Amino acid sequence: MDWLLTPGPVRLHPKALEALARPQLHHRTEPARALFLRARTLLKAAFRTEGEVLLLTGSGTLAMEALVRGLFAPGERVLVPVYGKFSERFWEIAEAAGLSVDRLDYPYGRVPRPEDVAKGGYRGLLLVHSETSTGALVDLPALAQAFKAENPEGLVGADMVTSLLVKEVALEAFGVDAAASGSQKGLMCPPGLGFVALSPRALEALRPAGYYLDLTRELRAQGEGESAWTPAINLVGAVAAVLEEVLPRLEEHLALKAWQNDLLYRVGEELGLRAVPEVRSPAVAAFYLPEGVPYGRVKEAFARRGAVIAGGQGPLKGRIFRLSLMGHYTRYEALGVAALFREALAD
């Protein structure tokens, strides 16, 4: 398949492929420690934090759970707006961690407003920046500010799984205390690494929780360039290689991602398709299926042209399809995908 148009995993960056072709390193050796520290420094720059970034071997969901359990003790009150599959996952994780959770529900595709979270009496607020299941983007700085005005001691945790390297992020400047992400989305690497970014405030609040999930233990080990357990060191090399390439020209990269996603929406509009999100994330374009057309037919039309797309999740299953150019695509390749999109929908 030539065209991986799913919102993760995505088409790999050539620098990731090159890094993965290197010989295996042992993780408790000097070259591996140097690589690990380099990746952490680059990730701190990517999240724009003066705090720390921890690398965990696992997927983005592991990073979300480690964040929740590392910041909040059982019984503490947290507010969780639910506006898609991944914000629902944050709610499930908070429930599983024994927190006292208040859930705010939105129809999939809509986003929470600052006034919705301006409620006192909470220790935390959990938000998904780019809700991949609906293609919606939330205004993190405005939401964090409204929440903290009522909860000055409160902590804001954000899922930045499909916004890191796709849309501007800045931990402290956004009023976000901790964020979770992963290797297989905007970083254009294979799945297998989760990241937890912690602001200086979050580092003060950090508590031991669980065993593999214990971020206090990871913090001690990773300060030395090691991780508590065997890390996916080959992926650490891929992540460092991509960040070294992309970070020096981040603005240009984010502009390309925005242009590419807008292109998909422009084609969708031309074809008379209705967009799902009220506010669009540049990570993915989500469209309702044309009246009477089953998802399988659209999926097959793309597959005949060598492209893999994504369907809906949760209540949107069977009602929408999603296309993403979050992976490594040039401007010209994106134009090719736009042509393929027009053809597939004409079948």
Ligand code: PLP
């Ligand atoms: N959060 C968001 C916004 C996502 O898009 C995803 C994956 O699609 C996840 C969390 C879960 O990540 P993973 O599948 O790596 O556990």
